[in-house]
Amino acid sequence: MSSSGTGYGTAVTAWRAAAPDWDAYTRHAFVEGLRDGTLPRAAFLHYLAQDYVFLKHFSRAWALAIVKADTLPEMEAATATVHGLLHYEMGLHVKICAEAGIDAETLAATPEHPGNMAYTRYVLEAGYSGDFLDLLAALAPCVLGYGEIGARLAAEATSDTYGDWIGTYAGDDYQGICRDVGALIDGALTHRLGPDYATLPRFAMLSARFAQATTLEVGFWDMGLSPSSAPA
Numbered sequence: 727m728s729s730s731g732t733g734y735g736t737a738v739t740a741w742r743a744a745a746p747d748w749d750a751y752t753r754h755a756f757v758e759g760l761r762d763g764t765l766p767r768a769a770f771l772h773y774l775a776q777d778y779v780f781l782k783h784f785s786r787a788w789a790l791a792i793v794k795a796d797t798l799p800e801m802e803a804a805t806a807t808v809h810g811l812l813h814y815e816m817g818l819h820v821k822i823c824a825e826a827g828i829d830a831e832t833l834a835a836t837p838e839h840p841g842n843m844a845y846t847r848y849v850l851e852a853g854y855s856g857d858f859l860d861l862l863a864a865l866a867p868c869v870l871g872y873g874e875i876g877a878r879l880a881a882e883a884t885s886d887t888y889g890d891w892i893g894t895y896a897g898d899d900y901q902g903i904c905r906d907v908g909a910l911i912d913g914a915l916t917h918r919l920g921p922d923y924a925t926l927p928r929f930a931m932l933s934a935r936f937a938q939a940t941t942l943e944v945g946f947w948d949m950g951l952s953p954s955s956a957p958a
């Protein structure tokens with residue numbers, strides 16, 4: 727595991743260090759292909775189409791966070807994320823795919839890959855059967871991993887083929903979102919478990935959720951690298 731992160735918060739820094747697959751996720755061959763520009767365009771577009779489906783369910787999971795929240799600021803943070811996903815991030819996917827000749831209707835009809843389904847339904851299930859903390863622990867690797875990937879690739883990229891993608895996640899706006907989500911998690915833990923939350927068994931259970939979602943992110947990149955594994 728890498729020893730350093732991007733410092734998004736106390737809890738996520740601990741969870742990140744304890745997740746066995748963190749490097750497999752953030753330094754995956756797909757990510758390295760974005761870094762050096764060798765990722766085939768077909769793999770990128772296949773990934774984007776699956777990610778469009780992913781974001782739809784991920785938005786539902788953040789909407790569930792509004793339901794599971796306990797304070798108005800928690801509700802506001804979750805609402806802002808839902809809004810950003812539906813009105814900004816999904817639109818970016820539509821635009822990039824349209825430029826590559828995949829129209830919005832085709833994108834919306836993308837068959838959902840089982841690895842995609844496994845990940846989003848795992849996150850939703852964490853929220854359905856658990857509380858706000860369970861849901862945030864399952865949501866966190868996605869948000870913060872892309873922040874870490876973006877920041878590293880902005881410094882280490884050797885090609886600008888995927889510069890727009892890298893720039894989106896390396897940019898100040900997205901890095902600010904990552905710090906906000908890290909602070910939301912630290913605040914939610916303190917509010918529910920007290921300031922010594924990191925010493926409690928519950929914290930280790932949440933860490934395991936974070937690790938599981940991290941492993942499912944690895945599967946998502948794997949899927950992106952093998953377009954032929956998509957269901958009909």
Ligand SMILES: Cc1ncc(C[n+]2csc(CCO)c2C)c(N)n1
Nearest residue numbers: 777780784807811815868869872946
């Ligand atoms: C598989 C997969 N994992 C993570 C992200 C990144 N991401 C998902 S939602 C969001 C906005 C804040 O919640 C960001 C950056 C993705 N697009 N696809």
